[in-house]
Amino acid sequence: MSESGNRKKGFFHEVETMDPDQRRAYLWDKARHILNVAGDKSGAFRQRMEKAGLEPGQIKSLDDWHLIPALPKKDLVHLQTAGPDLGGLLTCPTGRLRHIYMSPGPIVDPEARQRDYWGFAEAFYAAGFRKSDIVQMTFSYHFTPAGLMMEEPLHEIGCAVFPAGPGNTEGQIEAMTRLGVTGYVGMASFLKIIADRAEKKGLDLRKDFRLDVAFVAAERLAESLRTELEDRFSMQIRQGYGTADLGCIAYECPEKKGMHLSSRCYVEICDPETKKPLPAGQTGEVVVTPFNPDYPLIRLATGDLSAFSTQQCPCGRTAPLLQGILGRVDDIIKIKGQFVYPAQVAEAMAGFPGIRAWKLVATNPGGRDRLSLNILASREMDTIPVSRAFQDKIKLRAEIVISDNKADFSDAGSGIEDLRTW
Numbered sequence: 001m002s003e004s005g006n007r008k009k010g011f012f013h014e015v016e017t018m019d020p021d022q023r024r025a026y027l028w029d030k031a032r033h034i035l036n037v038a039g040d041k042s043g044a045f046r047q048r049m050e051k052a053g054l055e056p057g058q059i060k061s062l063d064d065w066h067l068i069p070a071l072p073k074k075d076l077v078h079l080q081t082a083g084p085d086l087g088g089l090l091t092c093p094t095g096r097l098r099h100i101y102m103s104p105g106p107i108v109d110p111e112a113r114q115r116d117y118w119g120f121a122e123a124f125y126a127a128g129f130r131k132s133d134i135v136q137m138t139f140s141y142h143f144t145p146a147g148l149m150m151e152e153p154l155h156e157i158g159c160a161v162f163p164a165g166p167g168n169t170e171g172q173i174e175a176m177t178r179l180g181v182t183g184y185v186g187m188a189s190f191l192k193i194i195a196d197r198a199e200k201k202g203l204d205l206r207k208d209f210r211l212d213v214a215f216v217a218a219e220r221l222a223e224s225l226r227t228e229l230e231d232r233f234s235m236q237i238r239q240g241y242g243t244a245d246l247g248c249i250a251y252e253c254p255e256k257k258g259m260h261l262s263s264r265c266y267v268e269i270c271d272p273e274t275k276k277p278l279p280a281g282q283t284g285e286v287v288v289t290p291f292n293p294d295y296p297l298i299r300l301a302t303g304d305l306s307a308f309s310t311q312q313c314p315c316g317r318t319a320p321l322l323q324g325i326l327g328r329v330d331d332i333i334k335i336k337g338q339f340v341y342p343a344q345v346a347e348a349m350a351g352f353p354g355i356r357a358w359k360l361v362a363t364n365p366g367g368r369d370r371l372s373l374n375i376l377a378s379r380e381m382d383t384i385p386v387s388r389a390f391q392d393k394i395k396l397r398a399e400i401v402i403s404d405n406k407a408d409f410s411d412a413g414s415g416i417e418d419l420r421t422w
């Protein structure tokens, strides 16, 4: 039996409950070490600092951290090919690594030899994984780090792992039922496929399966899907946020009030243009410094959008909460000096069930920015409340255009289109 009576209690790492000042001192200590190593050994980092006329010694606290120029994720590919040892991004010879992966892009993702390199152990513990769980790992073990990245924390906690990899639904069901698997790691949508297939075969998800806990990632998790699966299997499902370059960035605790920042990196939410930090509550780009001395990706700008919650979490963890991933930087536009996010428009439209899709189009006839909000709705719809809701949320005015032709909208349904020319 697993030691599973306390899936909602306890902490993996003492940093999780440090008071904010103590935590900031801890993070600065780690960040300063990475800065010194990168300054000494990473040619690519030294060049980045020199371009900005900066010396590592000028960064005297986390308050100065934003002075370091950010590294956009899209620059990684060409930087990595600029010379040996990933163009000087590595501070050790490539042959000293434990694993080397290639993720789409194609970006090389090195993994060095220290324990819990990707930093997911505290995330899995918070999700409810405990010693002696039998865990089925359905992320891929080939090319990308996903499978081994997610397996590592399970060993740290003391679980047994069945390395299933993705696909082969029949085989997954057989292994889960035969081995008495208690934990699932993978995509929530795949767990649903497994559940549907198993029921079709006449299996009982509560009696024939022993699933009790799951960690899901790599796709947007709909609350309705989580609730459905938690109920069908009678289990607890939590999600995490990480990338193949960085490892764990944030994760949910039992309270599900957002995702706590991991204690193995320093995370900023920044203005997508200037890369300067924004106050809690404002949406911006996730900029991460993982504490990996062998591959010091200082201030990697992920292109993901999120915001810090202004709430405290009752679970006892003191790390700030991210409010989920709210989109990609590529999906936003700047109009009349301000950013417009698809998530904001979606929120404004959420109050109108009659709107089946929307498309925000920016144009600039005669050099003046203009917004029109095309909505898929009945021609009889009153557009005045729609216009008001848009203006309340976005603080900009848009002309509302009704269409009843689905072909005017993309397959995804809703989004922003920038047709401005300069």
Ligand SMILES: [Zn+2]
Residues within 6 Å of the ligand: 253, 254, 255, 256, 260, 313, 314, 315, 316, 317
């Ligand atoms: Zn919490």
